[in-house]
Amino acid sequence: MSFSTPLPPVASLWVGGELNWLHKLCLASYAYRGHEVVLFFMADTAPSVPPGVRTAPITDIWDPAPAGHADAPASMLSDLFRLHLLKKTDMVWIDTDMLAVRPMPTADYHFGFEPTGSINGAVLRLPKASKALNKLLEWFDDPEWITPWLGEKDQAEIAKAPPGKRLLRAFELRRPAVGPRALAYTLRKCGELKHAQKPDVFYPLRGVMTDVLFSGHCHQDNWLTENTLAVHLYDSMVRLYHKRHRPQKHSFIARTAHQIGFDLSGLKHQKQGNL
Template sequence: MASSTSLPTVASLWVGDSLNWLHELSLASFVQRGHEVVLFHTGAVAPSVPTGVRTCPAAEIWNPVTAGHGEAPASMLSDLFRLHLLKQTDMIWIDTDMLCIRPLPDVDYHVGYEPTRSINGAVLRLPQGSETLNTLLEWFEDPEFVPPWLNKKLRSEVTAAQPGKRLLTAFELLRPSLGPRALDYTLNKTGEVAHVREPEVFYPIRGVLTDVLFSGNCQEDGWLTQDTLAVHLYASMVRRYHKTHRPEKYSFIARMADEIRFDLSDLKHQKQGND
């Protein structure tokens, strides 16, 4: 499907070499729903992407090397890059493991609760004038910043870190500290938490339960509602087996791949009772 000029562009960041099929499926789902999709990359050569996805060097938005974060892990770069993306463009940030169910509307805020009522930024849009966005950008410009949302013990460890490495240390001690935890704290501090959507919109299934998405015995999809726009696959929590084998016939993932005509034939076949 050609991209629609009435839909906002969605974008993500890739650090490393090739995408695996789950990430390709996710990006392809946004293309199929009519979004223009841009994948920014940090490598010298753009990774191979599904048809309809445009690639672009990340440095056109934000260069982690010149910003002093050349040694930062991929997840930390992702946390920082998305803030600069939102400040400089009208694009909606999506993690590369978000599967699009319905087109994302062109509204000022896209951010959602997980079922545990914690806030996640796997889909994120904040207006360029957002107090939350600008506060986080200001805080994270300072490599000496000690996040106040960390507990007392962690704050002490960050404060004791080598000068110039405190922000990196905060991330290393608590991986979500510059992403979901930062969003949660700041949205509540600014009052913009009122814009956070209910779990069914982006996170209808907890990460620890995503095995059901690959099972042919789970076909009811009772967790989907008319308000569900996307589903977070939590790729880092998906079992290695699922990443290397074709999802079971009639599973949610297999049905979604069929719907958007995404080819799974290169994956290893698995014997199953519903063949």
């Protein structure tokens, strides 16, 4: 793939049918900020995407079938795919629920802490020569590997699984085992944790506070700083009501959609609130 902008291209993976409007808004926000955006997909046909977003099959980067992961859960595939993406391209990984606030500069490393002090990989860039990146790829390619960042009880359960299914078993036991926990453990082990950004860069709000993004009564945005590049919406924690209704006028989501020219007219109005 060739790219034409000085900003780093960004990419994500979609497993399943169509994207909901929040995911489309997030992808559109990166295109608006000047990034080239690629959405890789696993289905037979590409999902519909906003203008400025390209689609490409997952196999352009990595085929999960030979490794026995063709039927793995979507989030596990995402955790594995992003590592291959970083090794094979100069793209920055973004989860489809990352909303761009400012253009992301070119850098060897992009990842950050959450307010709780945990590492999150919803935005991830490691150089191809990164010891942590290559160690994770090596470990996850070993069918007999047992994740050392989990406790002894979990490791014993993983050991009972047949080779080739142990990574899946680790994921089943502790969902973050193949993603954030693996990333934090390996970055620390390889001396690369020092490159982590502070929480305000990518995770200015905790997931339990995402309601404020949809409220027309919370338009001061005091949680944003001059360093904030994006906001993680934590899609799994967004209320179903918000996903089905138009965000309140003057809310952060509504203002962002208006700024980038994203059409919200197809969403139902809320019955109450500041419309």
